Every structure is written in C-alpha cells, then in structure tokens.
Amino acid sequence: MLSLIRENPRISVRELSDKVGISTRKTEENIYKLKKKGFLKRVGPARGGHWEVVEE
Structure with missing residues (x-):
C-alpha cells in the first residue's frame, strides 16, 4: 500500500482497495x-x- 501511495499521493481508498484486492x-x-x-x-x-x- 505504501508504494502505491508513494506513486500517487492523491489516491483514493477505493482505488487502493481495487489495486490491492x-x-x-x-x-x-x-x-x-x-x-x-x-x-x-x-x-x-x-x-x-x-x-x-513518512520516511525515517
């Protein structure tokens, strides 16, 4: 999930759930x-x- 959010910081929960399955x-x-x-x-x-x- 974090890599998808890094690629598209404006991704929606629905888009994330579709991509992750x-x-x-x-x-x-x-x-x-x-x-x-x-x-x-x-x-x-x-x-x-x-x-x-958050990168630490």
Whole structure:
C-alpha cells in the first residue's frame, strides 16, 4: 500500500482497495494502522488533500 501511495499521493481508498484486492473497509483499517504507527499521514482535507509516506 505504501508504494502505491508513494506513486500517487492523491489516491483514493477505493482505488487502493481495487489495486490491492481487498475491501474498502479493510483498506481503511490498514490506513488507520499505518497512520497510528507513524508510517503515513494525511495532509489537507479529506477531499482535496493528499497522503505523505513518512520516511525515517
């Protein structure tokens, strides 16, 4: 998922779920876990914002 987000920071949950092959609900759960662990953050509003993969 992180590599797909790096390629397209404006990717939607629906697009991610289609490419990964899991449900949108599971995709949302995985995004929540990635954000909680500090690998991913959201910049801007839900519509019009983008994702940033945190590189450490």
